[in-house]
Amino acid sequence: MATSAKPAASLNEIRALLRDLPGPDLESGTAAVLRERNLTKPAGALGRLEDATQWLATWQAKHPPAINHPRTAVFAGNHGVAARGVSAYPAAVTQQMVANFIAGGAAVNQLCEAVDGDLRVYEMALDQPTEDFTQGPAMSEEATARAIAYGMMAVEPGVDLLALGEMGIGNSTVAAALCLGLFGGEARDWVGPGTGVDAEGLARKIAVVTEGVARNKPAMTDPFEVLCCVGGNEFAAIVGAILAARLARVPVVLDGFACTAAAAVLFVADRRSLDHCIVGHRSPEPGHTRLLKLLGKEPILDLGMRLGEGSGSTLAIHILKAAIACHTGMATFDEAEVSGRSA
């Protein structure tokens, strides 16, 4: 690396990481299943809490799993395409909301405090939006690789669960373009109201996504190139955070449509790359459900939230903590002298 004039991380180095990801720790997962069977409840009666415990043990590579230091990482970016009138809010809101996160006034601040979590907000050159993807690629390969490397910093020693989120006016349009570039279909399959555009705004989003993906199609030769073409910084950073978490044995909770669309870049590159990720909440944004089906992920919560900023991923931490509390705190049939099933 010292002999290279390239930046510290290139897209090829990121691609190389994917070929050597740590796999599941089946021993820890099995230990969770075995203990679960002996706890004072009918087999399987805790439903998805039991699945969550097994998944946490498998991807933390330890039994019992623990969530003592969850972190919510929110990446904020601005998008050239926002100038095309695809959002109900002006682009200045990205920066204003970052200030709100820092001041403690946003939903994610309250939600993070409720799970005893550590909130980190990563502001990514908000005064330098990516290029408008209808005119050409949103980001260079170098800028994309840098943003991915930046996102990797969200995984620091001690963090034992990573909830992801994003903020960026216009980014449900970017997410739709990303999905269209990765999975095909029609723009209208992937475009939704986002923060709440009207019918005219929705038509504009569909036109912009169609135009942007058509314009960049020749360059969309692999999932990372799709990411460069439509952007943006917060999407690339989420890709990096997911990769770094996998390497550090930190399970990941994904949020809504934009966050899951970023994760989909990795899924298309390697289907096993999201096995350490769970989805916290189903967004009413129609593209999210379509995307979740392709990824084979069933969200933990479905509460009609459509806020982003890590709200759904952070809220779901309560359920994961509850799963561990039951797993570690419950008595076994023997300990409690409770009878098992009748013969």
Place this chain on the structure above:
Amino acid sequence: MATSAKPAASLNEIRALLRDLPGPDLESGTAAVLRERNLTKPAGALGRLEDATQWLATWQAKHPPAINHPRTAVFAGNHGVAARGVSAYPAAVTQQMVANFIAGGAAVNQLCEAVDGDLRVYEMALDQPTEDFTQGPAMSEEATARAIAYGMMAVEPGVDLLALGEMGIGNSTVAAALCLGLFGGEARDWVGPGTGVDAEGLARKIAVVTEGVARNKPAMTDPFEVLCCVGGNEFAAIVGAILAARLARVPVVLDGFACTAAAAVLFVADRRSLDHCIVGHRSPEPGHTRLLKLLGKEPILDLGMRLGEGSGSTLAIHILKAAIACHTGMATFDEAEVSGRSA
């Protein structure tokens, strides 16, 4: 009352309570809606969290609502019909699980601790199961009224949210009989695997429920009579707890099939009587979804849990607390200097 030789509460006195239930506090509910509109998020972006806040304000009759002293009340009862082989577990497990609750080893203990809740377990004459309802009424009117009055004690001063639960081997059979008696249909519409009976056990449950409701049909002249006919103590106590909570302005979180079936007694008596109740979790027991549709209730969580004992209602408290935390802790657009929607 002093001149009456009757017990302290009669079914007629319970019926009279229903005619004079406190209604919604629309002023507090409206105050919640008005504040919600000014918080730094797109309108409605917190989805069901916003509905929950409004509902809590409406039924606590205060704004902002607060959950500082949630209580989980678990009522345990035994059922004569358990002797008919309708459960995968022997009836002795009811008492053993109560001991487990008291020792702190059950799922609900861990879940209650996680929400900073106060767990109360109400053991209801476990050595005196109700009568087998296939032979006649499970309980006398007096015993039913006494159990309802007993359940009312779960609402003590200071409790600001009540999560309900039950334990009773055989009680998914009782719940099915209760629903069949209240709403009609066929026994197979209401019977499910409960804690996990096999196909033969399921057929036995269907036969027992059909037989029991047919046998008692002539006496099932109103919802409280249906309750007497099929029992049991924990069902009647839940009816009492729901009523007492309404009178004390304490919102209620219902649990799975057995708990919701008990609540349905009140619903059939007066459709407004459950307006202060929300359902914490959807049970995979098929009768629960059928029942929820009739009650017009959409559960907060859907995690495949089928444990009862207040596990689903208690877990949902996290979501209600998070809703209040967002509502009270978030900045308004003005406070945070965040721009509203574009023109």
